[in-house]
Amino acid sequence: MALNKKGSRHIIVDGIEYRWRIRRKPTYMQGLCWTPMTYAVEAANADQPGTTLVVTTGQTHPSNWLVLEAGPIRPAHVAAGIREAQIQGWDPTQAGSPFQLDRSVGFIPQP
Template sequence: MALNKKGSRPITVDGIEYRWRIRRKPSYMQGLGWTPMTYAVEAANGSQSGTTLIVTSSQAHASNWVGVEAEPIRPAHVAASIREALGQGWNPTRAGSPFRLDRHAGFITQR
């Protein structure tokens, strides 16, 4: 799975370039505040498709429909997620199914 360049943001972590993107519209579950926001990260070299990192954050989606306060995902958070995923075995240049990183500790479900 490759990220669209449009809407993605570049980030350099330890000398390697990546792109990351948050889905503009929340999913149904995110819109109701039941699940946290996710974002995707991939290596920025466009000639080779590798494994995408899917990060589940501890924040509500900023465009949720029920008024749950949400903190923005900052580049420092993305960089920390990339480093953690690399430490857990994510290889962004090797093809394969998405690598999932769960960082949702502290997320409070809205019911």
């Protein structure tokens, strides 16, 4: 799975360039604030597509339908997620299924 270049942002973590993106529209579950927002990360300069990192955050999607306030995902959050995923075994150069990183501790779904 490769990320669309349009709408993605670049970040350099420990000398490696990555591209990350938040889904523009929330999923049905995210729209109702039943599940937290996710974003995807991949190596930006890889010759061949590798494993995509999917990070589940602890906050609601900014475009949720309940108009609940959502905090921003800052580059520091993305960098911390990348480092944590690498510690857990994510290798962005290896092909394979998306690597899931759950950072949603403290998320409270809305009834």
